[in-house]
Amino acid sequence: MKNVTVVFFLALALLLGIAACSDQTETPPHSEHSNAGETTTGQPDGEQSNREQPSGEQVKELDISYVKENLKQGLSQDEVKKLFGDKFTKVKSAMDNTDMWRYDFGAREGYQSPDDQYDTVDVEGIKNGELEMIVFVGWTIDGRVDTFSAYYMKKSDGNVYDYRVLPNGEVKEQAI
Template sequence: MTKDEVKSLVQVNPVIVYSILDGQESWRYDIGAKEGYSHEVDVEGLEQSDVVDVEGLKQKKLEGVLFVEWTKDSKVNSFTIYYPANDGTIQEYRVFETGQIKETTPFKD
């Protein structure tokens, strides 16, 4: 899937963010964000980093966060969704470039 296809599917402008691991550009979508919601984190000189707003998710300021990572030829490489579960934890659903799916609970109280 290309960047244009993702834009057409999601129909919301992404926030361009950069990986704190390698500086690689990715897109962040704040899903179901309350009016006025904002999450901007500067890390090591990056304008916007790919830090997950765990507190915002726990406080239900948004319903989820989607990160889309790209290949060099602007096709989806992988994507990750973070969302609050009913038990209060934050869940991660990640689809790798190989198609492998991994579900974890990276943020526990």
């Protein structure tokens, strides 16, 4: 685990270094819409919440490959924020009512999720191009990634896919 953490931080530092050297300015992959509600504390402790303000450290390009390569079980909340930024919505898992973070990536201006309370997937929004990907992150009691899922459209077949890592580490990916 120590070696994985070292490699992760080296890769992150390299990516940040490359991004800092770039002359291009790009819009972060996070949606720019505001969300009614309270600001999150970033803690999976059951407090009311909704969206945090972006930290400035955000991914330049984000797709399913980035999620598969970088989001791992055991990461801390701060590490997830470094990967995806601070702009998330705190929701509950419909299965067990635990706290989760939802990231809406590539959302059009004005996009509003149909459900800011539970881990509901806006399949129609992804199909219609209102947003590119939804990522849900579930937490352990001590604030580490336990499970996660990403919903995205594969342009090659036009289907929305569910990529998920279960608490036991099993990986599943299927069209929904």
